[in-house]
Amino acid sequence: MAAKKLLILPGDGIGVEVMAQVRRIIDWMARKRKIEFEITEGLIGGSSYDVHGTPLSDETLAAAMAADAVLLGAVGGPKWDDLPFDVKPERGLLKIRKEMGLFANLRPATVLEALADASTLKNEVVAGLDIMILRELTGGLYFGQPRGIDTLPDGTRKGYNTLVYTTPEIQRIGRVAFDLARKRNKKLCSVDKANVLECTVLWREEMIKLQKEEFPDVELSHMYVDNAAMQLVRNPKQFDVMVTENMFGDILSDCAAMLTGSLGMLPSASLGEADAQGRRKALYEPVHGSAPDIAGKDMANPLATIMSFAMCLRYSFDMAAEADLIENAVKNVLKGGLRTADIMQPGKAKVSTTVMGEAVVREL
Amino acid sequence: MAAKKLLILPGDGIGVEVMAQVRRIIDWMARKRKIEFEITEGLIGGSSYDVHGTPLSDETLAAAMAADAVLLGAVGGPKWDDLPFDVKPERGLLKIRKEMGLFANLRPATVLEALADASTLKNEVVAGLDIMILRELTGGLYFGQPRGIDTLPDGTRKGYNTLVYTTPEIQRIGRVAFDLARKRNKKLCSVDKANVLECTVLWREEMIKLQKEEFPDVELSHMYVDNAAMQLVRNPKQFDVMVTENMFGDILSDCAAMLTGSLGMLPSASLGEADAQGRRKALYEPVHGSAPDIAGKDMANPLATIMSFAMCLRYSFDMAAEADLIENAVKNVLKGGLRTADIMQPGKAKVSTTVMGEAVVREL
Ligand SMILES: CC(C)[C@H](C(=O)O)[C@@H](O)C(=O)O
Ligand SMILES: CC(C)[C@H](C(=O)O)[C@@H](O)C(=O)O
Numbered sequence: 265m266a267a268k269k270l271l272i273l274p275g276d277g278i279g280v281e282v283m284a285q286v287r288r289i290i291d292w293m294a295r296k297r298k299i300e301f302e303i304t305e306g307l308i309g310g311s312s313y314d315v316h317g318t319p320l321s322d323e324t325l326a327a328a329m330a331a332d333a334v335l336l337g338a339v340g341g342p343k344w345d346d347l348p349f350d351v352k353p354e355r356g357l358l359k360i361r362k363e364m365g366l367f368a369n370l371r372p373a374t375v376l377e378a379l380a381d382a383s384t385l386k387n388e389v390v391a392g393l394d395i396m397i398l399r400e401l402t403g404g405l406y407f408g409q410p411r412g413i414d415t416l417p418d419g420t421r422k423g424y425n426t427l428v429y430t431t432p433e434i435q436r437i438g439r440v441a442f443d444l445a446r447k448r449n450k451k452l453c454s455v456d457k458a459n460v461l462e463c464t465v466l467w468r469e470e471m472i473k474l475q476k477e478e479f480p481d482v483e484l485s486h487m488y489v490d491n492a493a494m495q496l497v498r499n500p501k502q503f504d505v506m507v508t509e510n511m512f513g514d515i516l517s518d519c520a521a522m523l524t525g526s527l528g529m530l531p532s533a534s535l536g537e538a539d540a541q542g543r544r545k546a547l548y549e550p551v552h553g554s555a556p557d558i559a560g561k562d563m564a565n566p567l568a569t570i571m572s573f574a575m576c577l578r579y580s581f582d583m584a585a586e587a588d589l590i591e592n593a594v595k596n597v598l599k600g601g602l603r604t605a606d607i608m609q610p611g612k613a614k615v616s617t618t619v620m621g622e623a624v625v626r627e628l
Numbered sequence: 629m630a631a632k633k634l635l636i637l638p639g640d641g642i643g644v645e646v647m648a649q650v651r652r653i654i655d656w657m658a659r660k661r662k663i664e665f666e667i668t669e670g671l672i673g674g675s676s677y678d679v680h681g682t683p684l685s686d687e688t689l690a691a692a693m694a695a696d697a698v699l700l701g702a703v704g705g706p707k708w709d710d711l712p713f714d715v716k717p718e719r720g721l722l723k724i725r726k727e728m729g730l731f732a733n734l735r736p737a738t739v740l741e742a743l744a745d746a747s748t749l750k751n752e753v754v755a756g757l758d759i760m761i762l763r764e765l766t767g768g769l770y771f772g773q774p775r776g777i778d779t780l781p782d783g784t785r786k787g788y789n790t791l792v793y794t795t796p797e798i799q800r801i802g803r804v805a806f807d808l809a810r811k812r813n814k815k816l817c818s819v820d821k822a823n824v825l826e827c828t829v830l831w832r833e834e835m836i837k838l839q840k841e842e843f844p845d846v847e848l849s850h851m852y853v854d855n856a857a858m859q860l861v862r863n864p865k866q867f868d869v870m871v872t873e874n875m876f877g878d879i880l881s882d883c884a885a886m887l888t889g890s891l892g893m894l895p896s897a898s899l900g901e902a903d904a905q906g907r908r909k910a911l912y913e914p915v916h917g918s919a920p921d922i923a924g925k926d927m928a929n930p931l932a933t934i935m936s937f938a939m940c941l942r943y944s945f946d947m948a949a950e951a952d953l954i955e956n957a958v959k960n961v962l963k964g965g966l967r968t969a970d971i972m973q974p975g976k977a978k979v980s981t982t983v984m985g986e987a988v989v990r991e992l
Contacts, residue, residue: 340823354823384753384862405791406824413830421795423830427769428788430780457875459704459718460770466777466787493883494891497861498748511821515879519857527858 267300268581271331273308273324276344276353277554278564278617279337285566285621286335286573289590292625293577297586304331308360309339309353309554319356325363333580334360334547335573338554362402364545366534367433368440369401369513370575371551373500373520373530378598382607383525385497390523395503396444397520399513400437401534403429406510427463429509434470436537441507442479448504453485455492455508455516467509489516496520517551527552528565528606531572533579546580548572558605562616565604567594570624593627600627631664632945635695637672637688640708640717641918642928642981643701649930649985650699650937653954656989657941661950668695672724673703673717673918683720689727697944698724698911699937702918726766728909730898731797732804733765733877734939735915737864737884737894742962746971747889749861754887759867760808761884763877764801765898767793770874791827793873798834800901805871806843812868817849819856819872819880831873853880860884881915891916892929892970895936897943910944912936922969926980929968931958934988957991964991 270290274283293299306312306324313319319339328334339353349355360366375383375393383390408426415421438454445452454471456464468486475484487495489512495502496516500523508516521530530552536545550568558564571594578587602623603612615623634654638647657663670676670688677683683703692698703717713719724730739747739757747754772790779785802818809816818835820828832850839848851859853876859866860880864887872880885894894916900909914932922928935958942951966987967976979987 349826349829352823358824384749386748386750389748408788411826413826416794421830422792423794423825423827424772424790424792425825425827426788426790428786430786431784457878459716460722461787461789462713462775462777463787463789465713466785490878490882493857493879494886497883497886512879514821514854515857515876518854519861519883522858522861 267302269302269330269332271327271334272303272305273334273336274305275308275337275339275554276310276341277338277556277559279339279554281559281562281564281617282550282566282569283335283337285617285624286569288621288625289570289573289628292628293586296628299583299586308336308356310341310344312356313344313347313351313353317351319351319353320359325360328360328364328547329545333576335569335576336547336549337569338550338552340554341556341559343556358406360547361534362407364547365402365536366545366547367400367402367437367537368535369399370444370533370535371397371399371517371521371530373397373517373524375524376529376595376598378595379524379526379529379607381609383523385523385525390500390525393500393524395500395520396448396505397513397517398437398441398444398505398507399517400433400508400510403433404510427461427511429463429467431466431470434467435474437507438471438474439478440535441505442474442482445482445505446479450481451483451485451504453487453492453503453506455487455489455506455512457489458486459488464509492516493519496523521551526607527568528604529567529571531568531575533572533575535579544580546576548576562618563605564617565606566617566621567624570594570621589628590624593624596627597623631666633666633694633696635691635698636667636669637698637700638669639672639701639703639918640674640705641702641920641923643703643918645923645926645928645981646914646930646933647699647701649981649988650933652985652989653934653937653992656992657950660992663947663950672700672720674705674708676720677708677711677715677717681715683715683717684723689724692724692728692911693909697940699933699940700911700913701933702914702916704918705920705923722770724911725898726771728911729766729900730909730911731764731766731901732801732899733763734808734897734899735761735763735877735881735885735894737761737881737888739888740893740959740962742959743888743890743893743971745973747887749887749889754864754889757864757888759864759884760812760869761877761881762801762805762808762869762871763881764797764872764874767797768874791825791875793827793831795830795834798831799838801871802835802838803842804899805869806838806846809846809869810843814845815847815849815868817851817867817870819851819853819870819876821853822850823852828873835871856880857883860887885915890971892932892968893935894932895939897936897939899943908944910940912940926982927969928981929970930981930985931968931988934958934985953992954988957988960991961987
């Protein structure tokens, strides 16, 4: 079997530290499970801007396009806050998503037994929570044209962005959503604002058509985005798979992530269209950000990035057994009582990024 | 003093029942506090469509424009779900907001002591919560042009809406926000997505300018909308006044409302621009919807609409004393143990809409 080409982009802030721990897991997999990885490393975000004057260089993008999968840490930080809009660290992230065609962003929100008390929600509301939010990632307000800021003849200024989706864009994310639902509880909730926005009227119509024509075995429901935000807080366990457009998905998936109380635990996968061999371009990254306030202090939680690597094994390399291995190792380390600062609880042992990474390797 | 012109629009579903209770409070105010009200009643939403074929007739709109304040119940229900987009009940609500120029939507999220346990969040996270979300209500994605669904030459369809704000629109909502913050804790958090959307880059720039030039005594902070959704769940008490654009405000204010656990308690005010006498067009409505599932059963909670009337007294008629009277009566009734079904707790007395309304009048 050909070596698996992995591009590692640690990015900024704690991205660097947490990725160092993932490297140890990868090494373990290579040694103990004889998986051949061909690893390259690159810059993205502020650290790329510092070297190349752009948050995503052509070299990094070319490496990403050539890779079987990309592992990303996080981007951004106050150091780059005052950069012009076009070269901010975030532009690197948005550009790599767009250029790689990563339209399907899978964001699981799960509550591990050992961490149910970390949530600000009552234990019975979130214990055992396991939902999957599928966010469209390359369309909508984020990329719609026209966009910009104009100065009108009378001197007032006008800022504008465009929320736009075409039927093929809706169908391809819809198919991923129904597929996910089919592999889980066969319940899909599509979130829109069809009582106000024509764009999401089209979204709803296409979801209904897809269900009828291709996925009659999956139960489809619809919810307005404001109600979805409420229902996530009121009773998140009513959901299984949710699918929504880019901006709504950004907001709702962060809300859902926070329900778990342990952002430092949540991975995500961003997938492109399947080619003739059924392979998809893919990028894996933790849901948390670059946390500049604790960067460089060996305090960050590496588990979300480690779990992102597990998702990579599962979705890009069809190695469910190895993914399970990692996920179970993480669960056991937590059961054993180790905690990084962000998920610290009374009576547990507070450990550093490095010690947490070592513990997972040992558990493997 | 001239009689206060009040237009009452019960709307659909439970709107009718809860408004009947508000009428009793109004009667009490007229009798006991010698306030002269000139009351007219009108149709809006589905009930207007059934009679006039439109969710907002010209007569109702004219009455609203002539009124000192409008009290609204709620609109919508499954009966009208399959109507064409342009005559759905919601269009009536959006049109009255737009035509009356109600750009400032005040949505307090407060947790009354007696109800802190109703929340799905842990008591210590929400007890004493008192935040004010100010939502821009007549701009942004809701009203931006162009909008629609087009069929392209190749048969694919494209749905689109426009997120757009001009500097005067941002400034007027900004001034209301800073004013509110000045009367509270002098802390304003402006929510945007300035790392992605140019429209909200302009929003942020204008907020910064306003603070420097007109409100140097108010502390201004900025937060991305995804982080705001997280922070509302993680630690809502960090906020005092939040201001944001229409669509974000729709989502965040519903999320904040649900934090309180008692949607049936939350009022809202929508205000227009001040005229030469400093008077603003105004509409008051509960945050909850028309709840068709319990409509007509004398089960709905009338307190949000009663509290909306209190807001009306406070903001439109400068009658803070009378508003306090109502708010205290509501608190006392809850302390006394009465609960409608939606806020029922063990050991309390479950009462109907009518009994709850009577209890508030008795308490007054
Ligand atoms: C950093 C930012 C551009 C990004 C987004 O909005 O997509 C982030 O919030 C995310 O959710 O991955
Ligand atoms: C009914 C709907 C059009 C409305 C809105 O989105 O503004 C409602 O959700 C609200 O928040 O008042």
